[in-house]
Amino acid sequence: MAETYDIIAATGCPTGIAHTFMAKEALEKAAAQRGLTIKVETHGQVGIENELTPAQIAAARAVVVAADKDVQAQRFAGKPMVSVGVSKAIDVESAGKLIDAALVAKADPAVAAATVVAEEVAEKESLGHQLYKHLMNGVSHMLVFVVTGGVLTALSFLWGITSFDSTAADYNSFAAMLKIIGGVAMNLMVPVLAAYIAESIGRRPALVPGFVAGMIAIQGLPVNAETGLIDAGGTGVGFGFLGGIVGGFLAGYVILALEKVFAKLPANLNGLKAIFLYPLFSTLIVGLVMLGISGPMAAINTAMMDFLKGLSASGAVVLGLAIGCMCAVDMGGPVNKAAYVTGTAMLTEALAAGVGTETYNFGTNFMAAVSAACIVPPLITTFAVIVGKKYFSQEDHDAGIVNFILGCTHITEGAIPFMTKNVWPVMPIMMIGSSIASILSLMFGVHDPAPHGGFLVLPVVENAPMWVLAIAIGTVVGGILFVAFKKHEYDKAAEAAPAMAEAVQGAEPALAAPAVEGFVKPEHILVATPSNRDAALDLVAKTAVEQGIASDFDTLKAAFLAREAEGTTGMVDGYAIPHAKTNAVKRASVLVLKSSEGISSWETLDGAPVTCAIALLVPESEAGTGHLQILSKVATALTDDDFRRAFKAEGDPAKLAEMINARLA
Numbered sequence: 249m250a251e252t253y254d255i256i257a258a259t260g261c262p263t264g265i266a267h268t269f270m271a272k273e274a275l276e277k278a279a280a281q282r283g284l285t286i287k288v289e290t291h292g293q294v295g296i297e298n299e300l301t302p303a304q305i306a307a308a309r310a311v312v313v314a315a316d317k318d319v320q321a322q323r324f325a326g327k328p329m330v331s332v333g334v335s336k337a338i339d340v341e342s343a344g345k346l347i348d349a350a351l352v353a354k355a356d357p358a359v360a361a362a363t364v365v366a367e368e369v370a371e372k373e374s375l376g377h378q379l380y381k382h383l384m385n386g387v388s389h390m391l392v393f394v395v396t397g398g399v400l401t402a403l404s405f406l407w408g409i410t411s412f413d414s415t416a417a418d419y420n421s422f423a424a425m426l427k428i429i430g431g432v433a434m435n436l437m438v439p440v441l442a443a444y445i446a447e448s449i450g451r452r453p454a455l456v457p458g459f460v461a462g463m464i465a466i467q468g469l470p471v472n473a474e475t476g477l478i479d480a481g482g483t484g485v486g487f488g489f490l491g492g493i494v495g496g497f498l499a500g501y502v503i504l505a506l507e508k509v510f511a512k513l514p515a516n517l518n519g520l521k522a523i524f525l526y527p528l529f530s531t532l533i534v535g536l537v538m539l540g541i542s543g544p545m546a547a548i549n550t551a552m553m554d555f556l557k558g559l560s561a562s563g564a565v566v567l568g569l570a571i572g573c574m575c576a577v578d579m580g581g582p583v584n585k586a587a588y589v590t591g592t593a594m595l596t597e598a599l600a601a602g603v604g605t606e607t608y609n610f611g612t613n614f615m616a617a618v619s620a621a622c623i624v625p626p627l628i629t630t631f632a633v634i635v636g637k638k639y640f641s642q643e644d645h646d647a648g649i650v651n652f653i654l655g656c657t658h659i660t661e662g663a664i665p666f667m668t669k670n671v672w673p674v675m676p677i678m679m680i681g682s683s684i685a686s687i688l689s690l691m692f693g694v695h696d697p698a699p700h701g702g703f704l705v706l707p708v709v710e711n712a713p714m715w716v717l718a719i720a721i722g723t724v725v726g727g728i729l730f731v732a733f734k735k736h737e738y739d740k741a742a743e744a745a746p747a748m749a750e751a752v753q754g755a756e757p758a759l760a761a762p763a764v765e766g767f768v769k770p771e772h773i774l775v776a777t778p779s780n781r782d783a784a785l786d787l788v789a790k791t792a793v794e795q796g797i798a799s800d801f802d803t804l805k806a807a808f809l810a811r812e813a814e815g816t817t818g819m820v821d822g823y824a825i826p827h828a829k830t831n832a833v834k835r836a837s838v839l840v841l842k843s844s845e846g847i848s849s850w851e852t853l854d855g856a857p858v859t860c861a862i863a864l865l866v867p868e869s870e871a872g873t874g875h876l877q878i879l880s881k882v883a884t885a886l887t888d889d890d891f892r893r894a895f896k897a898e899g900d901p902a903k904l905a906e907m908i909n910a911r912l913a
Contacts, residue, residue: 252307254284255347256300256324260291260315261334261388266654266661268292271314271337277845278344281779286347291319310350312337317385318448328353333377335578339668341849344779379497386445386496387589390437391700394592397433398699400426401599402708405697409603434596438462438492445493449500450507453522457502457530461495461538469542478539487545489593490552491538494545499534506530556594557610564690568617572683572722575621577675579660579667584622591618592699599697609695616696616715620689621682623702624722625663626655628681631727632734638889639734641822641856643846658702666730669855673733681726688718734854741820741853768838768908771795773901777843781850781858785809785826788839788863796834797865803832804865818852822896823886827864838882839863840904860896862886862908885911 257275261267272288279286289300300323305311311329313321314337321331330349337343404411404426408418412427439462446458468484471477506529510521559567574587591614598611633640633648640648647665654662667674692714698705706712774791778784789805792798807828811817818824839862846857862882885891891911898904 251304252285253287253304254309255279255286255312255350256304256308256310257286257288257312258291258300258315258319258321259288259334259337260317260319261384266659266664267316267334267338270661270664271334271343274338274340274343275312275314275347277340278347278779281340281344281777281845282347284347289319291315291317310347310353312343312346312350314343314346316381317388318381333380335664338664339848341780344849382445382448382497382500383493384585385448386441386443386493387585389444390441391592393433393436393440394596395700397430397435397437398592398595398599398697399701399705399708400430401434402430402698402705404430405603405708431599434599435466437592437596438465438489441489442492442496442499445496446499446503449497450503453526453530454500454503456527457499457534458496460531461499461534462492464535464538464542465491465495465545468546469539484542485546487542487549488597489589490549491542491545494541495534495538498537499530502530502533553594553597556590556614560610560614560690564687567614568687568690569683571614571617572621572681572686573679575618575660575686576625576678576682579625579663579678584660587618588622591615595697595699612695612697612710613690613693615699616694616709617686617689619658619696619700619702620685620694620715620719620722622658622660623655623719624682624685624726625660625678626651627719627723628678628726628730629663629666630655631723632730635727636731636734639731639738639854641854644856656703658700670733674730677726677729677733680729681722683722684725685719685722688721689715692718694718737854738820767912768840768905770901770905772837772839773904774839774841775843775899775901776841777845778841778847779849781812781847782809784841784843784847784850784858784861785812788826788841788861791839792833792837792865797837797839798830798833800832803830804828806830807832808863816851816853818850818858819886820852820854820856821892822846822852822856822859823892824850824852824858824861825864825882825886826861827866829866829868831868833865833867836867837865838908839865840908842899842904881912882908 255275257272259268259271259275261271268290269292272290275288276286287300287304288298290297302323305323305327308327311324311327313319313324313329313331314334315321315331316334321329328350330346330353332346337346404423407420407423408416410416411418411420411423413419414424439459442462442465443455443458446454446461465488466486468486470479470482470484472479472482503526506526510525513521556567559570571587571591574583577583594611595615596611598605598608598615601607601611629648630652633645637645644666647662651662654660663678667678693711694715695710696705696708696715697710698708703716706716709715772795774787776787778787785805785808789798789801789808792804793801798804807830808826811827816824817826841861841863843859843861846859847861848857850858850861852858864882885908891907895904895907898907
């Protein structure tokens with residue numbers, strides 16, 4: 249019998265390197281928290297992995313699509329589904345909301361339409377997201393040609409700047425072959441971009457007009473230099489990357505129009521439509537339109553390049569600031585991709601113009617600035633978790649160390665989890681670091697003829713030591729700012745702990761504390777992974793009633809929530825001290841909830857998920873008594889770094905109870 253799943257999902261991002269798999273992991277964790285089974289199909293750079301079968305699609309209760317490229321969502325027609333951009337599913341809390349929305353749709357489609365998870369969580373995609381998804385489908389297919397062609401071309405320069413030229417003194421035949429192969433791959437960039445934008449819109453029939461539109465965008469409208477007339481043997485002015493985008497959308501929507509035009513043809517002509525009518529008429533229409541607009545498009549393309557060069561003329565600071573902010577503002581998202589794709593377009597023109605030309609110098613310098621800005625954010629997190637280790641959770645520390653590898657290989661997305669926890673001020677900090685690296689790369693005259701690869705392409709980077717220095721300076725400045733922010737949050741939490749303990753203790757004079765031996769028992773230690781804060785408080789309240797500590801679940805839960813409404817009880821380093829003072833509590837008690845995976849939706853002062861919640865339960869009638877002294881000591885114990893580390897590492901309920909009782913003595 250085929251394996252079935254409660255939820256099926258498909259994820260995909262333009263580059264298929266980071267977002268795709270971050271979303272997969274988040275969806276899997278969110279489903280596990282809800283006791284649901286899930287299978288996530290990924291559309292990465294290597295292709296489709298963990299592919300969904302028709303039987304699995306048919307058996308699933310709901311579908312989640314988190315993608316910025318075409319994932320063949322038509323397969324899920326008739327299934328309850330939510331569709332959003334991939335960046336909306338890269339953390340567990342957001343992924344959980346997507347799953348919840350899909351399940352609501354299963355129960356009642358009318359309710360699902362009104363469910364507000366976020367504006368993007370709607371069953372029908374907005375026009376803007378559809379257009380973006382089509383564009384990113386083209387970009388994702390194009391990038392591999394750009395990277396491969398750019399790196400091979402850059403490698404040819406290892407034998408000399410003119411080593412591909414048989415008349416030059418530094419000529420090398422192998423270098424010439426590398427340059428030829430790299431040039432062919434780079435020249436396919438625009439046709440592939442146009443073709444796969446079209447394919448995302450009009451599916452397979454749109455590939456032919458899409459490729460043709462891309463080729464016309466490269467060569468433009470050929471004109472005879474002598475007669476001034478259109479001539480197949482003449483030369484034209486290409487309109488490049490921008491023309492490829494226009495041609496791709498044109499080809500895709502022409503196919504959709506032709507499908508409506510030919511819809512009334514007999515069914516036995518379907519084969520003829522696919523192999524003859526669609527490609528013939530779409531190519532004719534698209535080709536004529538592309539040739540017709542070649543003049544205006546070439547002018548627009550030239551104006552755009554002149555504008556960028558104009559920014560450069562305004563100084564490295566202006567251009568570098570623009571590049572740095574664009575690359576770091578969403579770290580792998582649409583704005584970042586716009587900056588990167590612009591860089592690759594400039595680099596393509598630079599390599600075509602040839603070494604030593606003004607176009608080459610500007611394009612490779614621009615690419616160096618873009619690459620530096622993309623490399624810096626993950627390295628900032630690495631610097632921060634090493635220098636300010638005690639201010640970060642273990643989970644963040646481990647992620648920051650991994651980010652060293654991601655940053656060095658030009659993968660910006662590793663910094664996203666750090667930004668999502670504290671958009672302000674982490675996003676501005678990343679933008680500052682990236683901008684510094686970008687500005688210095690421009691000022692130092694660094695030239696990068698490779699569009700990707702990070703430090704792996706250092707051998708072909710001109711003025712490489714200064715490039716590394718620019719990146720290092722941006723990293724250190726950003727890292728220091730990040731550590732300063734985390735220290736501020738940490739100190740604020742440390743100051744809040746005694747205040748919280750004092751609030752628990754109350755203002756009335758304390759009496760002598762009763763004996764503490766056995767105050768906290770092993771059965772007071774709970775090990776579970778609730779899906780969110782409210783579910784955790786539900787578990788604590790339910791356990792308190794079951795163990796005779798409290799008399800009424802609803803009253804106790806309301807008391808916990810009322811305290812949270814005044815301000816979160818989440819502290820730092822994965823700890824929280826939820827507390828409730830109500831007559832529903834029969835005797836002052838402490839209950840401990842430990843979660844190995846963490847409760848990410850519980851707001852904390854340092855953004856770390858709660859892995860240990862020490863709940864304090866106080867009868868209203870005992871305000872100011874000795875029992876509250878005991879509870880205040882629990883809160884105060886959490887200001888002790890050694891206690892927090894030891895308590896978090898221990899897993900035996902009996903030993904955990906002993907550790908708390910020892911602090912109460």
